[in-house]
Amino acid sequence: MRQSLAKMDWSGKALGIIVLLAGFLALPIFLPVGWLSLVTEMLILALAAGGLNLMLGYAGMVSFGPAGFYAVGAYATALILTNTKLPFVLAFAAGPVIAALTAIPIGWFCVRLTHVYFALLTLAFAQIIHTIIFEWYDFTKGDNGIVDIPLPEILRSIPHYYYFSLIVVVFCLALLWMIIKSPFGKTLQAMRENAQRAESIGIPVRLYQLATFVLSGFFLGVAGSLFCGFNKNVFPNYAHWIKSTEMLVVCLLGGIYNFFGPIVGSIVYLFLDKVITGYTQFWPLVLGLIIIILLLFLRGGIAGFIAERLALRRRRGEQA
């Protein structure tokens, strides 16, 4: 009985995902380009937050510096596109690879620390990346950023770039999903619950944490590269701690213990930002209030809250 229920649940979920994807594919038909551009941004931020959440929600590693890898991805793609004649695909792929390579030495240092020390060290490394980008004028153009990045003609229109982002983001989220559902993902969750216990049953915790760090860096790099093509320019503040905070808020808003949390968080966050900044200059005040409400009343974020409600209803249904 319970098994068949679970099966139904699965086919229901699959159906839901298919309907959702079809909806996303059809979006450019009825959505004005201005909004489509915002949806593209939502997708990219969802991927960045998803990459961060692998570390944050599943492995319990609170990072304050995800923007560092995001910026490395964005700058790698930007620098290759402006300085070399390499094709876009290569420049685009180089972003996440270089971000992941950067994450290896940084992660090696960071995973040696725990809790708040880990968080602070990630912040410090991200600020180092920010400073390098900000000060190295000859290479990164400093605070002026790199503008006017050449893109292939086919990706220059907003609907085309939207489809490109949709494919990349869906593919990456599917990868993340597989990672989380794999034995590796389960191990991460065990480590999150109790790292010492995990270690005592023979799990090389630091190695797993380093792997998570690098994977997370990779997905953040993909998001950075995507955003570089989306905006056609890059700036040092992509690496700034404010950007990191934004990603953390998106994760918290959506819910860090739910796979769809960062996606929901990104949609709600950017939508609120757009709507509220149209009316008032006090967007940070509203954001502050939202964070307070979240922390006090919605600890699981929006997705967590919905999942909880659904579970409650299902349980009631079972009882009846």
Next chain:
Amino acid sequence: MRRTVIITLIATLLGFLASVPIYAAEPIKFGFLHSLSGGVGQVYGIPDQEAVKIAVDEINKAGGILGRPLEMIARDDKLNPENAIREAKDLILNHKVQWIQGTVSSAVALAVSAYCKEAKVPFIITTAQSAAITEEKGHRYVFRLTTNTDTYTRSMANAAAKYWGGKKVFIIGPDYEYGHKSKADFMASYTKLVPEAKIVGELWPKLGNQDWTPYISKIMSSGADFVYCSLWGGDVISFTKAAWAFGYFDRVKHCGQDWGGVEALGKMGKDIFPKGVLGGSHYPYWIIDNPISKAYWPKFNKASGMFAGVSVSGYTTVYVLKQAIEKVKAVDIEKVINAMEGMELNTVVGKLQIRACDHQTLWPFWVGPVAVTPDLPWPHITNPVLLEQAKAYSGCAEIEALRKKK
């Protein structure tokens, strides 16, 4: 019962929808994109917005442009290029604005300029100064209605040579491109006037630095003839407060482009201020004898409670677009741009022209020593000197060469 409620609701909604177009002719919309929050917003963005509001009010009261009212849509760029592009996209794609004006950060201006070039919508810079935006990175869709870094540094070098003419120069500036570029440009101009001039020391504090004591004592013990300083905004105010305590302004000759504007000096009293510093101003209204100016500054002061300063560029920009649209008798972007190229303007600072070659308005920049006089409630520049336009701005041929090199 339920049905009646629904019908009433639908009817009201339809009523609302139907009533909208009856009010007026469709407005001409434009985007105002500036830093409206934080310290920089208080000093530059908010006054600019107030000035633009006055222009929009005046124009709408006089019947609008081609009989259509003017509507400003204001957005905060949050001093962040990424955010600025998002807002610019929203303004152009969703609100169909005819032009965008504003911005103070040069990085923001560069980003918006690149986007507007692609979207083919004019972007008029009213505060940001980096010369590169209109010089090597200039294009058909970007304009500037204020000075640029060339004017700043050349005017300062000219005034420093005229007033002091020392050979030992000390440099202090914020540690990012603006500071370093200002130093290079200043020295290039100054050594043309005083060939033996040399830098005897350099200091590069962070933007928004808090503790000025070590910098002040280093400068005071350097033995330099004068200091060239590119600090701006809040740094000018905090540096002044710290330096005053050391008697700095009695002992050191100090000059800098952002030390004479009402933006910084208007926030200081008569007791602590950068006495004798050579500072620059875009609009020293207390010495300008011009009917447009005499009508403008009291009005601005009354409407906003602030003193008129560089924000007058925002006000002027709205009138430039009005003049251009009325000239071509159409709200057509390409025609309007053609009209703006080489257009003669009647502004608060007199007759000006938007140069056709680089879309730069040759706005004057006055430099003089800061002092307190009985006629104004705050310190301001006095006896200013004005560098002639041909020397203060790069020539068209020079810019052409720069663009080719790129």
